[in-house]
Structure formats: C-alpha cells, structure tokens
Amino acid sequence: MSPETVLPILRSVTELRRIVADWRRDGLKVALVPTMGALHAGHMALVARGLELADRVIASVFVNPIQFGPNEDFSSYPRREAQDAALLTSNGAGALYAPSADVMYPEGFSTTISVGGVSEGLCGVTRPGHFSGVATVVTKLLLQALPDVALFGEKDYQQLQVIRRMASDLDIPVRIEGVPIVRETDGLALSSRNAYLSATERATAPLLYKTLQDVGARLIAGEDAVSATAWGKSEVLAGGFGSVDYLDLRDASSLKPLDSLDRPGRLLVAARLGRTRLIDNLGLLPR
Ligand code: AMP
Numbered sequence: 001m002s003p004e005t006v007l008p009i010l011r012s013v014t015e016l017r018r019i020v021a022d023w024r025r026d027g028l029k030v031a032l033v034p035t036m037g038a039l040h041a042g043h044m045a046l047v048a049r050g051l052e053l054a055d056r057v058i059a060s061v062f063v064n065p066i067q068f069g070p071n072e073d074f075s076s077y078p079r080r081e082a083q084d085a086a087l088l089t090s091n092g093a094g095a096l097y098a099p100s101a102d103v104m105y106p107e108g109f110s111t112t113i114s115v116g117g118v119s120e121g122l123c124g125v126t127r128p129g130h131f132s133g134v135a136t137v138v139t140k141l142l143l144q145a146l147p148d149v150a151l152f153g154e155k156d157y158q159q160l161q162v163i164r165r166m167a168s169d170l171d172i173p174v175r176i177e178g179v180p181i182v183r184e185t186d187g188l189a190l191s192s193r194n195a196y197l198s199a200t201e202r203a204t205a206p207l208l209y210k211t212l213q214d215v216g217a218r219l220i221a222g223e224d225a226v227s228a229t230a231w232g233k234s235e236v237l238a239g240g241f242g243s244v245d246y247l248d249l250r251d252a253s254s255l256k257p258l259d260s261l262d263r264p265g266r267l268l269v270a271a272r273l274g275r276t277r278l279i280d281n282l283g284l285l286p287r
Contacts, residue, residue, distance in 0.1 A: 032147035038078035038192035067133030
C-alpha cells in the first residue's frame with residue numbers, strides 16, 4: 001500500500017471477515033499481527049515478516065482488559081490509534097483491525113481459554129490470569145480473521161510458547177511465526193512500556209540485556225543455572241532495579257527449568273525499575 005492510500009480501519013468482525021474474504025477470492029495469503037498498539041519498530045518487524053510470508057498483513061490493536069491484573073496498567077496503557085495507523089500504512093500493512101471491548105466481549109461473554117504447562121511459572125506466577133487472558137483474546141482474533149499465518153514477537157517468549165501450544169491443541173489452522181526481538185542500540189528491547197521510564201531509569205534499563213548476556217556466557221562456560229542466575233539477579237539489583245520477579249534458565253520450547261545448559265535453552269527475566277516492569281530473554285545453545 002502506498003503511503004497516500006488510506007488504511008482501512010475495521011471495527012467489527014463482519015468488516016474483518018469481508019476484507020479477508022475479498023483477498024482470498026483474489027488468491028492472496030493473509031497474515032495477522034496482534035498487538036495492543038502504541039506501535040514501534042518491534043511491531044513493524046512483525047509486519048515486515050508478515051509481508052514475507054503473506055500478501056496482505058492485518059494488524060490488530062486491542063488493549064485486552066482481561067489480560068491485565070487489578071493493579072496493572074490497563075487504564076494508563078498508551079493508546080494512539082492515529083499514529084499507529086500512520087506507521088502501519090508506511091510499513092505496508094493492508095488493514096488495521098481495532099475492535100472495541102464490546103465487540104470482543106459482548107454482554108454475556110463467558111468463555112476462557114486456559115493453557116496448562118507453559119503458562120505456569122515465570123510471568124504466570126506474578127501475573128495470575130494473564131496468559132488465559134492472552135490465550136482467550138488470541139484464540140478469538142485467530143478465529144475472527146482466520147489468517148494463514150499469525151506473527152508474535154520473541155520479546156514475549158512465554159506468550160509465544162503459550163500461543164503455539166494453544167493453536168496446536170485446538171487445531172487452529174494457522175502457522176504461528178515467532179519473530180526475533182528488536183532492540184535499541186544500547187540493547188534495551190523495544191516495548192510500549194519503555195515510555196513509562198524516567199530518564200534515569202532509561203539509562204539503567206539496558207543492564208537487563210547486558211546481564212542476560214553475561215549470565216549466558218557463564219552458562220555456556222559450564223556454570224550451573226542456580227549460581228549463574230543468582231549472580232545475574234544480584235547484578236540487576238546492584239545496578240538499580242528495585243526487584244527481580246525471576247531470572248531463570250528454561251528449556252527453549254517446553255519452558256521447563258534447566259539445571260545447566262545441556263540442551264537449547266532460554267534465559268528469561270522480569271524485573272522492576274521504578275514502577276515499570278520490564279521483561280527480556282535470550283536464546284542459548286550449549287557449547
Ligand atoms: P504488544 O503490543 O506489546 O502486545 O506486542 C504485540 C506483539 O509485538 C507481540 O507479539 C510482541 O511480542 C511483539 N513485540 C513487542 N515488542 C517487540 C520487540 N521489541 N521485538 C519483537 N517483537 C516485539
């Protein structure tokens with residue numbers, strides 16, 4: 001789509017299905033990029049990968065109330081649809097699906113998708129109910145759009161594994177594609193929540209990724225996971241983070257805990273900097 005073209009903004013399931021049906025009739029493949037908006041270059045990497053795998057990309061923007069806990073940032077989460085639409089247009093998306101909460105959860109809505117195993121532990125401990133909120137909304141988005149492929153960032157690595165499990169368990173006929181993390185030049189993973197950081201916190205934030213790299217080097221050198229991650233937690237706390245929810249080595253696909261890097265692993269962290277909770281992760285292969 002050229003930048004002058006107006007991006008269709010779809011508000012209902014009917015409008016969404018109509019545009020997808022039109023494209024399919026023309027023999028086009030369709031990709032879906034689910035987001036909560038406040039879009040940045042990380043989201044655009046998903047759009048770009050979508051355009052490699054399909055002919056048309058629909059981005060959805062929906063700040064999903066049921067994936068936020070009672071004391072989380074649902075009401076303050078940044079909402080800026082006009083900017084999101086402009087960024088999507090200039091990055092080649094074919095439509096923006098931006099339903100209201102009433103469209104997604106009409107009066108009487110009563111169904112929850114809950115995924116065992118990979119949802120437990122890590123963010124599942126500190127954010128109870130979060131992954132069932134994610135799995136429920138993503139199931140709905142996939143069934144509403146029925147895309148050929150749906151793209152999710154490795155930034156939310158546990159979420160990606162939950163969605164893979166859910167789509168496979170429910171036989172949803174869609175390819176789930178993970179996209180590598182897009183980072184600032186100093187290593188901080190791009191996130192809509194980075195906007196919450198003060199200047200001082202922003203200067204501290206890259207320590208999270210640096211620590212993942214340092215802990216990763218220790219694990220690759222043969223150090224056991226308990227001692228390497230304990231060292232990493234103390235580094236993050238000494239560097240100015242207020243608390244660490246977890247810093248764990250897990251199996252890269254099942255997310256089961258690993259004692260050492262004896263198979264492909266994923267190092268995952270969640271830590272709090274002032275009032276902002278940051279997450280990051282790093283893939284590791286044994287030497
Ligand atoms: P969000 O809007 O934060 O819910 O994110 C929507 C999608 O974009 C999710 O699949 C995220 O994992 C992905 N995403 C967010 N930030 C990044 C990033 N820095 N790199 C890659 N993917 C990202």
